[in-house]
Amino acid sequence: MDLSEIRKDYSREQLDVNSIHPDPLQQFTHWLQQAIEAGNPEPTAMNLATVNEQGQPACRMVLLKGVEQGCFHFFTNYESRKSRDLQAHPQAALCFWWPELERQVRVEGAVQKLSQEASYAYYRNRPLPSRLGAWASPQSQVIPSREALEALYKDTENRFEATEEVPLPPHWGGFQLRPHTLEFWQGRPSRLHDRIRYRQENGAWIRERLAP
Numbered sequence: 001m002d003l004s005e006i007r008k009d010y011s012r013e014q015l016d017v018n019s020i021h022p023d024p025l026q027q028f029t030h031w032l033q034q035a036i037e038a039g040n041p042e043p044t045a046m047n048l049a050t051v052n053e054q055g056q057p058a059c060r061m062v063l064l065k066g067v068e069q070g071c072f073h074f075f076t077n078y079e080s081r082k083s084r085d086l087q088a089h090p091q092a093a094l095c096f097w098w099p100e101l102e103r104q105v106r107v108e109g110a111v112q113k114l115s116q117e118a119s120y121a122y123y124r125n126r127p128l129p130s131r132l133g134a135w136a137s138p139q140s141q142v143i144p145s146r147e148a149l150e151a152l153y154k155d156t157e158n159r160f161e162a163t164e165e166v167p168l169p170p171h172w173g174g175f176q177l178r179p180h181t182l183e184f185w186q187g188r189p190s191r192l193h194d195r196i197r198y199r200q201e202n203g204a205w206i207r208e209r210l211a212p
């Protein structure tokens with residue numbers, strides 16, 4: 001397989017410091033909306049990068065579940081690898097890739113846990129199997145087999161069989177990332193892509209063009 005021959009030229013659109021929205025969160029929701037309309041199969045999927053106590057970075061996909069009051073929300077197991085990383089270093093980076101629109105968005109900022117109320121407000125609206133899965137799965141831990149995982153799920157089903165509302169697991173909830181930097185990338189011909197970065201300075205957003 002010759003990977004060196006796989007390449008694509010980008011030519012759909014362009015991006016300019018003056019025409020991009022002055023508020024990066026508004027610009028983000030505009031692009032997200034367009035990614036949804038363009039039929040991206042997982043428009044809210046984002047790569048979340050964290051770093052552990054030893055400085056080892058790790059990344060994985062998670063789903064964006066809201067953009068509220070300037071923050072990006074996602075949900076996970078608080079005992080997972082990512083959550084342990086975030087406890088050691090409460091900073092993270094997100095990256096979205098919307099190939100239909102030839103666009104990438106990068107986001108960096110400080111992370112903190114959402115309140116239990118906010119986590120529960122999201123949790124209680126998830127489908128029942130997802131709510132049970134959050135109780136059953138010791139995310140990021142080594143488990144002996146697929147059967148062992150399914151047995152944990154069955155135990156959880158039995159445990160909450162007679163319960164009307166499944167409670168929020170103490171080890172599960174949301175995080176919010178408050179960005180200090182965002183970058184919007186639009187693919188252009190000849191690898192001369194448009195990159196507009198926003199960074200915060202004295203409470204205001206500064207927009208700058210970066211070389212591709």
Ligand SMILES: Cc1cc2nc3c(=O)[nH]c(=O)nc-3n(C[C@H](O)[C@H](O)[C@H](O)COP(=O)(O)O)c2cc1C
Nearest residue numbers: 042045060061062063075076077080081082083140
């Ligand atoms: C498209 C996609 C979306 C995902 N969304 C989430 C999510 O919202 N929350 C989550 O905990 N894991 C999600 N996962 C699973 C994570 O990528 C990862 O396997 C898991 O969270 C464990 O990561 P960790 O061991 O680094 O903590 C998703 C995976 C994919 C491929």
